[in-house]
Amino acid sequence: FSTVQSPWKQWYQRRVRGNKDGWKTGLCWVASCGLRHSVLSLSNSTAIRYTFEGLRERFSRLYNRRAHLHHYLNVDGMEAEQVEAAYESLNNQIALYSEMESAEPLDIVKPCVI
Numbered sequence: 001f002s003t004v005q006s007p008w009k010q011w012y013q014r015r016v017r018g019n020k021d022g023w024k025t026g027l028c029w030v031a032s033c034g035l036r037h038s039v040l041s042l043s044n045s046t047a048i049r050y051t052f053e054g055l056r057e058r059f060s061r062l063y064n065r066r067a068h069l070h071h072y073l074n075v076d077g078m079e080a081e082q083v084e085a086a087y088e089s090l091n092n093q094i095a096l097y098s099e100m101e102s103a104e105p106l107d108i109v110k111p112c113v114i
Contacts, residue, residue, distance in 0.1 A: 024041070024042045024043075025039065025040070025041045025042075026039070026040050026041075027039055028040055046097045046098075046100050046101040048097065049094055049097035049098060049101065052090060052093055052094050052097070053094055055090065056087075056090055056091065056094065059087065059090075063083070063087070069083070
């Protein structure tokens with residue numbers, strides 16, 4: 001990885017230690033059409049890495065046998081190089097999340113309000 005950090009990576013490393021999980025949940029003031037209540041949940045977690053790793057493993061097994069590849073290559077404009085590029089992109093995301101998981105967050109000192 002380059003030594004220049006992306007803004008997302010810088011923010012992630014500066015996250016407040018009191019919220020290590022990065023979860024926010026709230027009841028929405030206005031519910032979706034036809035519903036009485038709505039809940040919104042946002043998460044900022046590297047846990048998705050394990051899902052991506054499972055996806056990569058299943059994809060690799062199928063791609064090595066070229067199983068189902070013909071279905072995708074029959075689509076206009078889709079070529080084998082794009083499938084390989086998507087695989088590399090997935091590998092890069094897994095590496096990025098692995099790096100984020102091992103990074104130590106920076107301590108943020110909040111000013112005292114008197």
